[in-house]
Amino acid sequence: MGAISTTSDVLDQALRGAGLEEAFDDRGVAHEDCPGCGASRGLKLSLARGRVHCTACGSEGPLLAYLREKAEAGEWSHEPYAEAEIVPITPRPRPANDDDAVESVSESYPVPATVAVNVPVSDLPRVELVQESRGERRTDFGRGSSRSKSPRAPTRGWGERIIISLLALIFLVAGLAAAGLSGFANYQAFSAGVLDATQARVWGWSGVIASVCSFGGFTFFWWHMSGRRFGEAMRSLVFALAGAGTSIAGTSLFMMNNAQAQDAQLAQAQQVQALGEAEIADWTRQLQGIPPETRTIEGLEAYLAGVEAVGRTHQKPYRDAQNELGLARRRAMLEDRIAGARADLRQAAEASGLTLPAQNLPAWFFALMLELFSSQGTSIAFVSLLLLFGARSHTRLESPGLDFDAAD
Numbered sequence: 001m002g003a004i005s006t007t008s009d010v011l012d013q014a015l016r017g018a019g020l021e022e023a024f025d026d027r028g029v030a031h032e033d034c035p036g037c038g039a040s041r042g043l044k045l046s047l048a049r050g051r052v053h054c055t056a057c058g059s060e061g062p063l064l065a066y067l068r069e070k071a072e073a074g075e076w077s078h079e080p081y082a083e084a085e086i087v088p089i090t091p092r093p094r095p096a097n098d099d100d101a102v103e104s105v106s107e108s109y110p111v112p113a114t115v116a117v118n119v120p121v122s123d124l125p126r127v128e129l130v131q132e133s134r135g136e137r138r139t140d141f142g143r144g145s146s147r148s149k150s151p152r153a154p155t156r157g158w159g160e161r162i163i164i165s166l167l168a169l170i171f172l173v174a175g176l177a178a179a180g181l182s183g184f185a186n187y188q189a190f191s192a193g194v195l196d197a198t199q200a201r202v203w204g205w206s207g208v209i210a211s212v213c214s215f216g217g218f219t220f221f222w223w224h225m226s227g228r229r230f231g232e233a234m235r236s237l238v239f240a241l242a243g244a245g246t247s248i249a250g251t252s253l254f255m256m257n258n259a260q261a262q263d264a265q266l267a268q269a270q271q272v273q274a275l276g277e278a279e280i281a282d283w284t285r286q287l288q289g290i291p292p293e294t295r296t297i298e299g300l301e302a303y304l305a306g307v308e309a310v311g312r313t314h315q316k317p318y319r320d321a322q323n324e325l326g327l328a329r330r331r332a333m334l335e336d337r338i339a340g341a342r343a344d345l346r347q348a349a350e351a352s353g354l355t356l357p358a359q360n361l362p363a364w365f366f367a368l369m370l371e372l373f374s375s376q377g378t379s380i381a382f383v384s385l386l387l388l389f390g391a392r393s394h395t396r397l398e399s400p401g402l403d404f405d406a407a408d
Helices: 009-018 063-075 098-108 145-149 152-191 197-226 230-288 297-310 316-355 363-397
Strands: 029-032 043-046 051-054 060-062
Touching: 009 063, 043 063, 051 063, 060 063, 152 197, 152 230, 152 363, 197 230, 197 363, 230 316, 230 363, 297 316
Parallel strands: none
Antiparallel strands: 029 043, 043 051, 051 060
């Protein structure tokens, strides 16, 4: 109660009305439960500053307004009334002459005379008066804007958590898919550089490890940065950059190997096409050497069967027909070969047109973009989920408030 002696009469009366005359220590500081957010002993009352401040929700206002509201809230009686206790009050009729009524009341209840006491200004104790401005009177603790907004804050917080969680899951799926593609490319690139099958599989898995180290290192980097652990963040960044560089090199090598394979396939297809065209040209020349008046195979076979039936096989027309039948069969064989070769060339041209891309991205650009998608997308998703469901509650509990102890 030593601090109350330094307050004004108005503030002293407000303290007694609120029942807090014994709550302040020697420094003039007291702690109460915040009516806005419900924080236990989170509201700090300072006589020296004449202000109240909540370290949990940040609400602030004049001390005198808070004491008056607390005193007014304490005057209400929350005991239920019985229905029989509620008695309607009928107002009395106003007398015709108000002056007579005032005089009669004055005569019945005389007002004691006030005595003026002149006290020198120098003898008055030095006190710090707490003035309440019009703007400060509008601040309402417990029944003002802080309490009206408190029910909406959890809803808005949960909505934000749901939206960010869904986006983080989408980023996580996309990042893991990109990491899988990067790991596959690294496996193929590193395994292709070794002839032995067992060693090729071992070196291929080293490329997968590099891809995992990339997005894992960046995840630790951003997580340490969010916690302001800069030393650990730098170590994680070195580890992540090493994995990212190896992964980019492996993906670029995989893309270049694919480009070389496509070029080799195209060259082989061109060689096969040239060989087929040469064979078709040769067969066409042989076909042109056969007389066009040569009869068909069916007609010649029917003619020879008739000659054999009459027994004239020793004559020259029979032998000429046999020679012509050989030419007809040769012509049919050449025509079948030419048709088959042309069909093969057409099929090969269609297949090469479907598999060969019209335009390809640069290998380094593709590898860089894939690495960014895999490392940054996955790390952003993981860190967002960690901050939402791991560190957010701790940051709320550890949120610092303004401390007036040093100033007091």
